[in-house]
Amino acid sequence: MKTILIPLNGTSPSEALIDAAVKLARQTGGFVQAVWCQQTLPIIAGEGITLPAEYLSQFEQEERQLAAHSKEAFMERIGNLQVPLAEIEDWDRSGPAASWMELQGTGAVALAELARIFDISVMHRPVPEQTTEWRTTCETVLFEGGRPLLLVSDALPNQFGRNIVIAWNGSSETARAIAMASSLLRTAEQVHVIEVEGGMVSGPTATQVACALKAGGVNAFAESLKSGDSSVADAIMGYAANVEADLIVKGAYTHSRLRALIFGGATSDIFSKSTLPVLFCH
Incomplete structure (x- = not known):
């Protein structure tokens, strides 16, 4: 389990989620890739109806703000954990490393497609469950990704798999x-x-x-x-x-x-x- 994906579908990464991915990477000498999926605008207008430019602009601005906030949270925690940053194509495999990326797509489906090339995805279960979107993302990654999903809560063990x-x-x-x-x-x-x-x-x-x-x-x-x-x-x-x-x-x-x-x-x-x-x- 060398390549570890943190799929983020419109939610900021929790400290427990980042800690879990880094903990697993340290056990395996692996690479942590956090990926934020920028949502495509949902189709809410009927045929022949044009959405107001103000609405489109506000939607895009909110997405950019969410992405920036999530990236800042990820980078700060990765820095506190003293994990070096590197792009996966430049990673020398001498020890754990991490990276942030953003993509556009249809939310959970886009994340599940990317999950197919990683050894495992890691997701955090909010307590209590906050939205159905969280569960939909988990299940889509699980069904469409073709790879295992590690689901964690706030309490983490000292080591996975002892x-x-x-x-x-x-x-x-x-x-x-x-x-x-x-x-x-x-x-x-x-x-x-x-x-x-x-x-x-x-x-x-x-x-x-x-x-x-x-x-x-x-x-x-x-x-x-x-x-x-x-x-x-x-x-x-x-x-x-x-x-x-x-x-x-x-x-x-x-x-x-x-x-x-x-x-x-x-x-x-x-x-x-x-x-x-x-x-x-x-």
């Missing part, structure tokens, strides 16, 4: 998440592969996953949980908290997003509630 919980459910999505997290799994002190009763689809068991990981040199072991009166998500998050995990690895949306929206689901609940960092992959 004590990892894999929320195994038998799915291809979680198998991809494991593959994407392989560099962290190999260096982890402990890897807990857990399965929750009522949260499985057809596929290998947690014990089979742990055995396969052990064969690859990962210190993994399996455990089966009963959710009882709790949800599958609560069982996963409760177990992770009890073993003092610093990272949860999970496949995202084994069932469709529409079903999750209507009926709820483990991915949706963990998106909204987890205070631990979660590495998602679809």
